[in-house]
Amino acid sequence: MATLLDVQNLSISFRTYRGILAATHDVTLHVDAGETVGIVGESGCGKSVTAHAVMRLLPAATTIYSSGTITWDGEAIQGYTEKEMNHLRGREMAMVFQDPMTALNPVLSIGSQIREGLTLHQHLSRSDADQEAAALLREVGITSPERRLHQYPHELSGGMRQRCLIAMALACSPRLLFADEPTTALDVTTEAQVLQLLRSLQAERQMAVVLISHNLGVIAQMCRRVYVMYAGCVVEEGPVEAIFDEPAHPYTQGLLASLPDPAHKDKILTGIAGQAPDLFHMPTGCRFYPRCRQAMQICKRQVPPYYTTGTGHRAACWLLCPEREECAWH
Amino acid sequence: MALIDMQHVTKTFVVDRDWLGRPVRQLTAVHDVSLSLAAGETVGLVGESGCGKSTLARTVLGLYPKTSGTILYKGKSVDDEATGRAFRRHVQMIFQDPYASLDPRMTVEDIVAEPLRNYHLERDKADLRCRVTALLEEVDMPAEAAQRYPHEFSGGQRQRIGIARALALSPECIFCDEPISALDVSVQVQIVNMLQRLQHERGLSYLFIAHDLAMVHHLSQRIGVMYLGRLVELGPSDALYHDPRHPYTQALIAAIPRPDPHYRRHDVLAGEVPSPLAPPPGCVFHPRCPYTQERCRKEVPLLRDLGGGRLAACHFAKRGDAV
Amino acid sequence: MDSRDFAPLRPQDREAIYVPPQKLRERGWRQMKKNRLALWGLAIVIVMTVIALFGPLFSSYSYADQDLSMANAWPSAAHWFGTDSLGRDLLVRVLYGARVSLSIGFAASLINLFIGVLYGGFAALAGGKTDRIMMHIVDVLYSIPMLLYVILLMVVFKPGLLNIYLALGISYWLNMARIVRGQILSLKEQDYVMAARSYGASTWQILWRHMIPNCVGPIIVTLTLSIPDAIFTEAFLSFIGLGVSAPMASWGVLTSEGINSMRSFPFQLIFPAAALCLTMLGFMFLGDGLRDALDPQNQKEAG
Numbered sequence: 001m002a003t004l005l006d007v008q009n010l011s012i013s014f015r016t017y018r019g020i021l022a023a024t025h026d027v028t029l030h031v032d033a034g035e036t037v038g039i040v041g042e043s044g045c046g047k048s049v050t051a052h053a054v055m056r057l058l059p060a061a062t063t064i065y066s067s068g069t070i071t072w073d074g075e076a077i078q079g080y081t082e083k084e085m086n087h088l089r090g091r092e093m094a095m096v097f098q099d100p101m102t103a104l105n106p107v108l109s110i111g112s113q114i115r116e117g118l119t120l121h122q123h124l125s126r127s128d129a130d131q132e133a134a135a136l137l138r139e140v141g142i143t144s145p146e147r148r149l150h151q152y153p154h155e156l157s158g159g160m161r162q163r164c165l166i167a168m169a170l171a172c173s174p175r176l177l178f179a180d181e182p183t184t185a186l187d188v189t190t191e192a193q194v195l196q197l198l199r200s201l202q203a204e205r206q207m208a209v210v211l212i213s214h215n216l217g218v219i220a221q222m223c224r225r226v227y228v229m230y231a232g233c234v235v236e237e238g239p240v241e242a243i244f245d246e247p248a249h250p251y252t253q254g255l256l257a258s259l260p261d262p263a264h265k266d267k268i269l270t271g272i273a274g275q276a277p278d279l280f281h282m283p284t285g286c287r288f289y290p291r292c293r294q295a296m297q298i299c300k301r302q303v304p305p306y307y308t309t310g311t312g313h314r315a316a317c318w319l320l321c322p323e324r325e326e327c328a329w330h
Numbered sequence: 331m332a333l334i335d336m337q338h339v340t341k342t343f344v345v346d347r348d349w350l351g352r353p354v355r356q357l358t359a360v361h362d363v364s365l366s367l368a369a370g371e372t373v374g375l376v377g378e379s380g381c382g383k384s385t386l387a388r389t390v391l392g393l394y395p396k397t398s399g400t401i402l403y404k405g406k407s408v409d410d411e412a413t414g415r416a417f418r419r420h421v422q423m424i425f426q427d428p429y430a431s432l433d434p435r436m437t438v439e440d441i442v443a444e445p446l447r448n449y450h451l452e453r454d455k456a457d458l459r460c461r462v463t464a465l466l467e468e469v470d471m472p473a474e475a476a477q478r479y480p481h482e483f484s485g486g487q488r489q490r491i492g493i494a495r496a497l498a499l500s501p502e503c504i505f506c507d508e509p510i511s512a513l514d515v516s517v518q519v520q521i522v523n524m525l526q527r528l529q530h531e532r533g534l535s536y537l538f539i540a541h542d543l544a545m546v547h548h549l550s551q552r553i554g555v556m557y558l559g560r561l562v563e564l565g566p567s568d569a570l571y572h573d574p575r576h577p578y579t580q581a582l583i584a585a586i587p588r589p590d591p592h593y594r595r596h597d598v599l600a601g602e603v604p605s606p607l608a609p610p611p612g613c614v615f616h617p618r619c620p621y622t623q624e625r626c627r628k629e630v631p632l633l634r635d636l637g638g639g640r641l642a643a644c645h646f647a648k649r650g651d652a653v
Numbered sequence: 654m655d656s657r658d659f660a661p662l663r664p665q666d667r668e669a670i671y672v673p674p675q676k677l678r679e680r681g682w683r684q685m686k687k688n689r690l691a692l693w694g695l696a697i698v699i700v701m702t703v704i705a706l707f708g709p710l711f712s713s714y715s716y717a718d719q720d721l722s723m724a725n726a727w728p729s730a731a732h733w734f735g736t737d738s739l740g741r742d743l744l745v746r747v748l749y750g751a752r753v754s755l756s757i758g759f760a761a762s763l764i765n766l767f768i769g770v771l772y773g774g775f776a777a778l779a780g781g782k783t784d785r786i787m788m789h790i791v792d793v794l795y796s797i798p799m800l801l802y803v804i805l806l807m808v809v810f811k812p813g814l815l816n817i818y819l820a821l822g823i824s825y826w827l828n829m830a831r832i833v834r835g836q837i838l839s840l841k842e843q844d845y846v847m848a849a850r851s852y853g854a855s856t857w858q859i860l861w862r863h864m865i866p867n868c869v870g871p872i873i874v875t876l877t878l879s880i881p882d883a884i885f886t887e888a889f890l891s892f893i894g895l896g897v898s899a900p901m902a903s904w905g906v907l908t909s910e911g912i913n914s915m916r917s918f919p920f921q922l923i924f925p926a927a928a929l930c931l932t933m934l935g936f937m938f939l940g941d942g943l944r945d946a947l948d949p950q951n952q953k954e955a956g
Contacts (some may be wrong), residue, residue: 012651035564042516043514129375160602187378187541188543189585189598192598193600195587196595217589220587220588220589241591244591256589258515258519259589262544265568268526269523269548271520271523272516272521295662296661297659297660300662303457318659320495388847393847418851419853422851423851425848427844433845433863433866435866436862442853444849444852444862445852445853495852496852513886
């Protein structure tokens with residue numbers, strides 16, 4: 001399948017009052033047309049920043065792109081002008097944000113917010129745009145869409161608002177949809193509805209979806225491939241089954257060991273000790289070593305390269321280094 | 331005898347008043363909930379946002395005045411002044427938001443010491459400092475943390491400070507109001523494990539409120555499920571999780587995103603939670619329930635005993651304690 | 654790479670980054686020190702206050718001494734700022750003006766502090782009907798223009814400083830009352846206030862330990878910013894002839910007099926106007942700096 005988005009060695013930092021904040025380091029990922037890719041990690045791991053960087057939604061004045069390339073459909077887009085980016089953002093890629101309350105403008109009706117994209121990029125007339133908007137709302141499972149067009153965000157429930165946001169994102173039939181924690185603000189039953197909606201939309205429209213979430217359950221249910229991020233780095237990547245069945249990186253293992261197993265209620269959860277590093281003071285070497293139970297001398301000094309595991313996925317961890325076996329330590 | 335026995339607790343908020351100050355619109359956040367908590371027991375309380383689980387905890391603790399119902403502490407009503415005082419001292423609370431629940435202008439030492447000061451339990455300054463250090467140590471925080479301010483700590487560490495504060499009065503029971511939902515997964519485990527250790531060491535009871543049913547199941551002996559202010563199901567943790575009887579509990583458990591790529595989800599519950607300002611007649615769940623019958627629309631189901639310590643508020647919940 | 658690289662990491666190898674604890678007040682001060690403008694503001698305010706208090710003592714002239722032979726003298730060694738049309742030393746008059754203006758500024762802030770903070774705080778804590786009635790009174794008072802008070806007071810008393818104090822007294826605490834009320838209402842909803850109640854703090858303890866310390870920041874900022882406002886109001890009232898009466902001097906009176914002879918003796922306008930502008934700017938910069946330094950939101954960002 002054709003590669004739609006290709007990000008190579010993307011390093012981003014921010015200028016802040018406290019100094020330089022390292023947001024991502026050498027992030028490499030790609031998305032093929034029509035596939036669902038997950039990015040999973042805890043808060044501050046750089047998963048949202050990566051998506052925002054691709055769509056160039058980061059504040060230009062304070063963002064430093066230290067290295068890396070972003071290629072869209074075979075073309076490097078970092079040199080694009082703002083106008084070209086606007087074109088790309090509306091029609092080729094779109095984003096669904098985490099908080100459906102703040103992502104919608106409270107003083108505009110739902111209809112006018114969906115119409116905005118349609119009239120801007122597809123140059124539809126007002127009545128055509130209205131019809132199109134109603135059709136979109138119907139597609140995302142909103143009943144009596146003609147009436148909803150005239151309603152305002154506060155008149156809708158959280159799940160309903162998230163559906164509207166999805167409709168807005170779909171307005172110009174993007175080829176890639178970033179869903180940035182789309183269900184984090186929602187309740188479990190509503191979350192299930194929205195995930196089901198995303199899954200069916202993805203299948204019908206043959207659109208690529210990048211699902212960003214901290215919830216391993218959501219990722220497992222939705223994605224074909226997964227990137228696990230920690231402290232700004234991709235620590236492990238591969239097919240979803242490989243990652244969940246045989247995690248290779250100690251961080252992924254720790255994350256999975258943090259989830260209770262309903263079948264074994266009384267098993268003590270191991271989890272991960274310590275806390276994520278301060279983004280202003282990143283550890284040298286492997287960024288996970290201060291929390292890693294299996295840390296070795298080399299982890300403190302050198303950033304681990306990616307090693308391919310037996311199950312065909314890649315992880316950045318010295319434990320997988322072939323020379324480790326050869327250097328018979330004992 | 332139960333440590334805490336809530337009987338028919340109801341909490342109504344006035345939403346709107348007319349110009350004379352008479353209530354026009356009311357919202358029943360908690361409707362006739364009865365729940366008991368034994369010494370050393372953990373009872374989980376789950377439900378979606380707005381189902382009244384936090385309001386129930388706050389009402390029982392007296393942070394909101396209750397509309398009706400009785401709360402018994404060791405068999406005596408907390409409306410009685412002496413019992414009430416003992417109850418408020420021995421039942422403490424941990425809050426959801428570790429950022430909002432600590433005063434940003436107080437040092438950690440002052441925060442943890444505040445309950446002790448309120449009850450005048452400290453002998454002198456040195457004694458207070460000593461106790462605070464011991465409390466911080468109990469929640470795995472270094473003693474030097476005492477001189478710092480909350481904003482210098484991460485969410486997980488702040489929640490530890492909140493727990494140290496709750497432990498200050500040597501409580502018998504702690505109401506945990508979504509203590510882990512604002513935290514990262516790996517930190518959640520640290521807090522949960524710590525709560526279990528403290529329970530073991532101090533013989534604490536917990537009322538553990540959360541929306542993460544899997545974690546509640548892991549932590550609790552019994553689970554109560556709330557929907558629109560009503561307790562719809564109550565039962566032993568394993569039985570309720572693996573064999574839910576109320577259709578809402580079934581839907582809730584089916585909706586949990588499983589961290590297993592091979593798992594295929596069943597049907598998704600349709601519709602949304604109705605407004606608590608206008609709850610549906612009959613069974614409040616009937617507009618979303620896949621098994622609704624005529625009776626559900628008219629008749630309010632009572633919490634029935636299904637045997638095996640299980641209760642469900644559904645006309646058609648099956649009896650028996652088979653798992 | 655050799656076998657030593659793959660040896661397990663010992664606990665002592667895991668360095669911990671130690672950040673020394675910091676006092677909130679020191680942090681605020683550090684924040685202020687970084688803000689050049691705010692420091693200049695503080696310096697101006699201090700210098701002006703000192704000069705206003707002690708400056709006239711070192712002058713051989715008094716603000717009322719007339720010397721018609723020296724009328725309209727240009728700045729010289731004898732009269733640094735020159736003299737006015739009646740031959741009074743302008744430097745001393747500007748210094749006396751500073752006394753009047755600053756005293757009005759500080760009076761306004763005291764009124765703000767006592768009436769405004771107590772009124773707003775009480776309304777918010779009482780809540781319900783009391784709160785509604787109290788705030789309606791504020792709304793009504795707010796709707797009457799300041800100028801109207803002064804003119805009404807002139808009918809009762811004769812023009813002078815007293816009128817200005819009274820007019821400020823009636824109208825200046827309104828804004829503060831609103832700000833404090835809003836602050837306390839939002840604090841009441843905070844989890845840590847709820848938490849304090851849950852572990853047995855009395856209303857008084859909550860007020861003393863949680864509410865007041867968390868209100869201090871906005872109160873100080875509002876106070877600092879209300880001082881130049883009051884000074885300017887006095888200058889304006891004096892300028893249009895409703896303020897202090899001759900031979901008393903205030904910056905408003907001096908600029909008003911200076912305007913008349915602006916063409917021939919511009920120094921008579923420039924010196925009092927410059928003093929007024931400088932003081933205003935000083936308070937403004939200080940207020941802005943304090944706002945940044947005392948805002949807890951801001952403190953989260955800065956280290």
